[in-house]
């Protein structure tokens with residue numbers, strides 16, 4: 001069993017005020033709060049962040065996006081996109097073998113695909129979005145593009161603060177990102193409907209995020225997000241208006257030798273009679289970097305904090321793919337093909353065959 005007496009275990013998610021990081025007199029306070037949260041919790045709420053005006057502009061579009069007809073939605077189906085961008089219908093994915101009761105669009109920051117003949121297949125994983133027709137949702141595209149640009153900027157600023165709080169200096173994580181034209185970050189707009197009576201209550205099953213940093217906008221007032229503490233208990237992370245929920249993914253945990261903690265989380269389906277909405281933004285790292293070559297060293301005082309925390313003994317989460325010798329883009333592509341086998345079969349047939357030698361007849365597994 002997990003040691004539930006560990007003195008650094010958490011029973012709620014810490015809230016950090018981003019404005020503290022912007023003033024020289026308060027920055028060190030922010031950095032020490034962030035250090036504690038990265039090592040012991042892996043999740044924070046971030047308030048007073050610069051994306052707020054873009055958030056207000058985006059929010060009203062979110063429920064409207066899902067009111068498009070099924071036919072209109074299907075025109076942007078993900079299976080059309082070699083970049084795994086577009087619409088996924090309700091109940092299309094599994095986590096821990098159970099259906100995730102959610103409907104979603106995958107969008108991403110603006111990007112021109114870098115792939116050319118002779119390049120590895122995983123260079124094709126990033127590229128342009130599929131957008132619903134402008135007249136169906138006037139202004140949506142502009143609002144989302146501005147929002148994604150703003151979250152991207154925040155994600156780099158935040159990454160630099162993470163590096164400082166781990167004693168690496170502000171550029172300590174910069175090597176994990178490529179130059180801007182070779183980077184793309186992904187976001188999903190998700191609707192969690194109320195499940196049919198007697199049906200599954202799983203919005204998303206227990207999982208870890210894969211990448212470096214996730215910036216989650218909870219876009220309605222529903223409870224549902226839960227985070228697993230060191231003792232294995234599920235801690236609620238209810239929406240707090242004006243904040244992001246920021247969490248650490250497995251890739252950052254891996255390269256920090258477990259100093260920054262990736263934390264298992266899940267979403268319960270909403271109760272009542274209205275759906276829950278959310279917008280997770282997943283900050284990516286360079287396609288070409290091999291994480292196994294990049295595991296970092298830390299001073300003893302940081303390692304002591306990690307060791308005092310200890311390891312999670314019990315978790316309900318699916319174990320994430322090991323970051324083996326493959327470049328990050330390849331690991332990423334394998335994960336996407338497993339989640340969306342229909343896209344894999346159409347656009348990456350050779351890799352699809354390697355992963356599913358007998359073909360695939362069920363649903364993709366989300367994590």
Ligand SMILES: O=C(O)CCC(=O)C(=O)O
Nearest residue numbers: 190204209225267278280
């Ligand atoms: O919708 C949420 O609140 C969280 C979703 C999530 O954890 C994910 O998509 O990775």
Ligand SMILES: [Fe+2]
Nearest residue numbers: 207208209265
């Ligand atoms: Fe997640």
